[in-house]
Amino acid sequence: xxxxxxxxxxxxxxxxxxxxxxxxxxxxxxxxxxxxxxxxxxxxxxxxxxxxxxxxxxxxxxxxxxxxxxxxxxxxxxxxxxxxxxxxxxxxxxxxxxxxxxxxxxxxxxxxxxxxxxxxxxxxxxxxxxxxxxxxxxxxxxxxxxxxxxxxxxxxxxxxxxxxxxxxxxxxxxxxxxxxxxxxxxxxxxxxxxxxxxxxxxxxxxxxxxxxxxxxxxxxxxxxxxxxxxxxxxxxxxxxxxxxxxxxxxxxxxxxxxxxxxxxxxxxxxxxxxxxxxxxxxxxxxxxxxxxxxxxxxxxxxxxxxxxxxxxxxxxxxxxxxxxxxxxxxxxxxxxxxxxxxxxxxxxxxxxxxxxxxxxxxxxxxxxxxxxxxxxxxxxxxxxxxxxxxxxxxxxxxxxxxxxxxxxxxxxxxxxxxxxxxxxxxxxxxxxxxxxxxxxxxxxxxxxxxxxxxxxxxxxxxxxxxxxxxxxxxxxxxxxxxxxxxxxxxxxxxxxxxxxxxxxxxxxxxxxxx
Amino acid sequence: xxxxxxxxxxxxxxxxxxxxxxxxxxxxxxxxxxxxxxxxxxxxxxxxxxxxxxxxxxxxxxxxxxxxxxxxxxxxxxxxxxxxxxxxxxxxxxxxxxxxxxxxxxxxxxxxxxxxxxxxxxxxxxxxxxxxxxxxxxxxxxxxxxxxxxxxxxxxxxxxxxxxxxxxxxxxxxxxxxxxxxxxxxxxxxxxxxxxxxxxxxxxxxxxxxxxxxxxxxxxxxxxxxxxxxxxxxxxxxxxxxxxxxxxxxxxxxxxxxxxxxxxxxxxxxxxxxxxxxxxxxxxxxxxxxxxxxxxxxxxxxxxxxxxxxxxxxxxxxxxxxxxxxxxxxxx
Numbered sequence: 001x002x003x004x005x006x007x008x009x010x011x012x013x014x015x016x017x018x019x020x021x022x023x024x025x026x027x028x029x030x031x032x033x034x035x036x037x038x039x040x041x042x043x044x045x046x047x048x049x050x051x052x053x054x055x056x057x058x059x060x061x062x063x064x065x066x067x068x069x070x071x072x073x074x075x076x077x078x079x080x081x082x083x084x085x086x087x088x089x090x091x092x093x094x095x096x097x098x099x100x101x102x103x104x105x106x107x108x109x110x111x112x113x114x115x116x117x118x119x120x121x122x123x124x125x126x127x128x129x130x131x132x133x134x135x136x137x138x139x140x141x142x143x144x145x146x147x148x149x150x151x152x153x154x155x156x157x158x159x160x161x162x163x164x165x166x167x168x169x170x171x172x173x174x175x176x177x178x179x180x181x182x183x184x185x186x187x188x189x190x191x192x193x194x195x196x197x198x199x200x201x202x203x204x205x206x207x208x209x210x211x212x213x214x215x216x217x218x219x220x221x222x223x224x225x226x227x228x229x230x231x232x233x234x235x236x237x238x239x240x241x242x243x244x245x246x247x248x249x250x251x252x253x254x255x256x257x258x259x260x261x262x263x264x265x266x267x268x269x270x271x272x273x274x275x276x277x278x279x280x281x282x283x284x285x286x287x288x289x290x291x292x293x294x295x296x297x298x299x300x301x302x303x304x305x306x307x308x309x310x311x312x313x314x315x316x317x318x319x320x321x322x323x324x325x326x327x328x329x330x331x332x333x334x335x336x337x338x339x340x341x342x343x344x345x346x347x348x349x350x351x352x353x354x355x356x357x358x359x360x361x362x363x364x365x366x367x368x369x370x371x372x373x374x375x376x377x378x379x380x381x382x383x384x385x386x387x388x389x390x391x392x393x394x395x396x397x398x399x400x401x402x403x404x405x406x407x408x409x410x411x412x413x414x415x416x417x418x419x420x421x422x423x424x425x426x427x428x429x430x431x432x433x434x435x436x437x438x439x440x441x442x443x444x445x446x447x448x449x450x451x452x453x454x455x456x457x458x459x460x461x462x463x464x465x466x467x468x469x470x471x472x473x474x475x476x477x478x479x480x481x482x483x484x485x486x487x488x489x490x491x492x493x494x495x496x497x498x499x500x501x502x503x504x505x506x507x508x509x510x511x512x513x514x
Numbered sequence: 515x516x517x518x519x520x521x522x523x524x525x526x527x528x529x530x531x532x533x534x535x536x537x538x539x540x541x542x543x544x545x546x547x548x549x550x551x552x553x554x555x556x557x558x559x560x561x562x563x564x565x566x567x568x569x570x571x572x573x574x575x576x577x578x579x580x581x582x583x584x585x586x587x588x589x590x591x592x593x594x595x596x597x598x599x600x601x602x603x604x605x606x607x608x609x610x611x612x613x614x615x616x617x618x619x620x621x622x623x624x625x626x627x628x629x630x631x632x633x634x635x636x637x638x639x640x641x642x643x644x645x646x647x648x649x650x651x652x653x654x655x656x657x658x659x660x661x662x663x664x665x666x667x668x669x670x671x672x673x674x675x676x677x678x679x680x681x682x683x684x685x686x687x688x689x690x691x692x693x694x695x696x697x698x699x700x701x702x703x704x705x706x707x708x709x710x711x712x713x714x715x716x717x718x719x720x721x722x723x724x725x726x727x728x729x730x731x732x733x734x735x736x737x738x739x740x741x742x743x744x745x746x747x748x749x750x751x752x753x754x755x756x757x758x759x760x761x762x763x764x765x766x767x768x769x770x771x772x773x774x775x776x777x778x779x780x781x782x783x784x785x786x787x788x789x790x791x792x793x794x795x796x797x798x799x800x801x802x803x804x805x806x807x808x809x810x811x812x813x814x815x816x817x818x819x820x821x822x823x824x825x826x827x828x829x830x831x832x833x834x835x836x837x838x839x840x841x842x843x844x845x846x
Contacts, residue, residue, distance in 0.1 A: 302733070304732075304733060324732055324733050324734070324735045325735045325736065325737050328734070329735070334733060336733060341727070341729060341730070342729050343733070344727065345722075345723050345726035345727040345730050345731065345793075346726070346727065347793045348722065348723060348726050352719065352722075352723070356723060356730070356731065356734045357734035359716055359720070363715070363716040367715035367716040367717050368715055368716075369714055369715060369716055371714075411734065
């Protein structure tokens with residue numbers, strides 16, 4: 001098969017950083033080509049060059065064997081190259097059809113008026129070709145993320161794209177939505193569209209990719225067929241070494257003190273009568289499907305959202321948590337799934353982020369800050385958690401996801417939190433750094449902290465948890481012991497409505513029997 | 515590791531260009547001074563330079579207040595009318611009630627802080643967007659100034675020392691050759707003090723942190739409302755100082771004055787390189803910005819350029835200043 005696109009010897013530097021060096025990729029018509037690599041490996045940069053968002057410094061791009069210049073997104077569209085960004089770029093107040101044809105609206109009356117009827121008909125035609133049931137007149141703001149993504153895909157197709165780039169398209173989708181997306185990808189593939197698929201999820205690769213190209217540190221490592229290459233091989237290509245998987249030994253916590261206890265927590269329809277406890281040194285995993293209410297429980301405990309009713313006890317003493325500052329005073333720290341928006345002041349440096357929750361401790365008379373003490377504290381955690389940063393004055397936004405996560409952890413360790421709630425602790429973190437975060441969580445538990453881990457990745461839950469709490473539609477449908485199987489978890493995660501209440505009565509016999 | 519080494523380069527590059535922007539503003543200031551002094555021999559006269567500095571003092575102090583709020587990611591449209599309100603309060607306390615000078619000064623500053631607490635409360639507790647909250651405060655204060663003063667100017671003739679606040683020269687009595695008015699001295703003292711607060715104290719650190727990512731600060735268990743109100747209060751107190759300066763210069767509190775000053779102040783902040791989206795900014799930048807505006811006004815006047823055109827040029831400079839900032843960011 002001939003290559004539809006080939007990118008050869010691509011070079012790209014940003015001030016002070018060499019982002020790509022000798023990078024290459026060849027994409028065939030009608031294939032799904034996965035582009036893999038750790039964060040910062042250069043995948044997105046490579047694709048932004050193909051989509052005309054960045055200009056390359058060197059190398060060449062061939063389309064159908066002929067050299068082409070892609071110097072603007074407009075040129076890329078004209079060449080039939082479409083990109084669907086990780087962050088969707090839609091206008092929520094416009095309809096699906098208006099979004100798809102923005103700037104290219106069909107006109108009537110000598111070009112003076114917009115032809116809405118044709119606009120909607122054109123959009124409907126593309127939706128039909130995707131087997132997508134969606135009214136073109138629906139406002140995009142009211143659609144789910146998955147549906148919005150479909151609109152983006154339809155938009156790309158409206159340019160008659162022959163090359164479609166998808167940057168982590170499933171990051172915010174649930175299983176049903178992922179299936180729908182994959183069905184559309186399969187149809188596009190059958191029509192001869194070449195798809196570049198960037199993802200961190202190994203299981204997806206196996207499901208849809210034909211070939212895999214791995215990048216590391218901005219360089220091309222290799223291209224392998226997806227079907228007959230073991231996952232371990234791909235991971236070792238990505239990280240440059242082999243990773244070991246291990247299941248935790250579950251220590252016996254039955255005599256350990258209960259540090260956090262939550263009783264009958266309620267909040268509207270999203271949290272319904274949730275009760276559980278975490279002991280000293282224990283890691284309690286929270287599993288469930290998207291929208292099961294796990295993050296909501298965490299935020300309610302932490303005081304970030306109001307709760308309707310329910311009591312929270314720390315060391316057996318009832319605490320009144322109305323605001324995050326109350327939770328922090330009670331020794332509870334919350335690490336949000338969205339570090340950039342809720343966890344870090346990314347424009348500030350490592351030092352200030354580490355001390356952010358304990359700043360008043362570093363203020364002397366008149367509010368004067370003791371920078372040297374702050375430096376000492378930050379440096380101590382940089383060493384202890386092996387945070388890779390040139391200094392504690394480095395701006396946090398310039399660090400990788402894994403290191404950013406460690407900074408948030410450091411912030412709570414410095415605050416001496418006994419209960420740490422991790423919401424999706426490894427989201428957006430590359431494979432190598434994930435392992436480090438896992439080790440860190442285990443070490444924190446061994447030091448006697450009570451840890452709650454919320455994760456949508458079952459392997460992560462299984463690997464870390466000493467006990468597993470499963471939620472479905474705002475209810476806690478059961479608590480399993482660490483050795484539980486994926487099937488048991490999925491059963492509880494899909495236990496809806498009244499059935500859950502019955503189940504809950506006999507479930508503790510199984511899970512909390514200890 | 516290569517990755518960390520290269521990110522280090524990015525960081526020094528960005529920090530350098532941050533300084534570069536200030537350097538650029540400073541270089542523009544010097545360039546303006548050079549051009550004007552070549553164009554007119556009157557420009558570099560000591561008396562003219564002192565006039566420029568004196569003209570900067572009020573706007574400079576107001577701009578410092580505005581800088582604080584803007585760094586938190588907010589905006590304060592009430593600085594101009596708050597300045598007037600504080601001047602009127604001083605007038606009432608000193609002239610109508612016949613209180614001693616010190617109490618008048620204290621009343622003006624406390625009135626400023628109280629108004630700041632009100633603005634801050636609207637923004638932090640009631641979640642009213644800063645633009646709207648301070649727009650409301652701007653009108654409230656404008657009206658209150660007229661109400662309290664009975665719409666007439668209040669003169670400070672019964673408090674002879676009052677004009678000394680701005681027009682006397684402490685430096686001049688110590689160094690006779692250098693008759694720098696107290697207004698200018700106060701501007702620099704306020705600048706130094708505010709700079710110190712911003713860079714070295716917990717209030718300053720939270721000012722930047724709030725502008726950088728307020729939600730992250732809140733979820734760190736910090737009482738963000740309290741700190742935000744404190745920043746607005748400090749800004750308000752500084753407006754109180756500006757009120758004293760302008761009243762002292764005019765030897766009267768003019769209740770109808772004030773509206774429009776907030777725009778000059780915000781212009782100085784922006785020219786000085788403080789980001790309107792919050793999280794970044796310096797007092798020295800704001801000072802340079804305020805000086806650029808005064809030098810421009812003064813220089814163009816000496817060159818007999820009509821006042822209308824001065825306004826046009828100031829507008830162009832604001833756009834140019836922000837554009838250079840955007841270029842700098844894009845360069846990253």
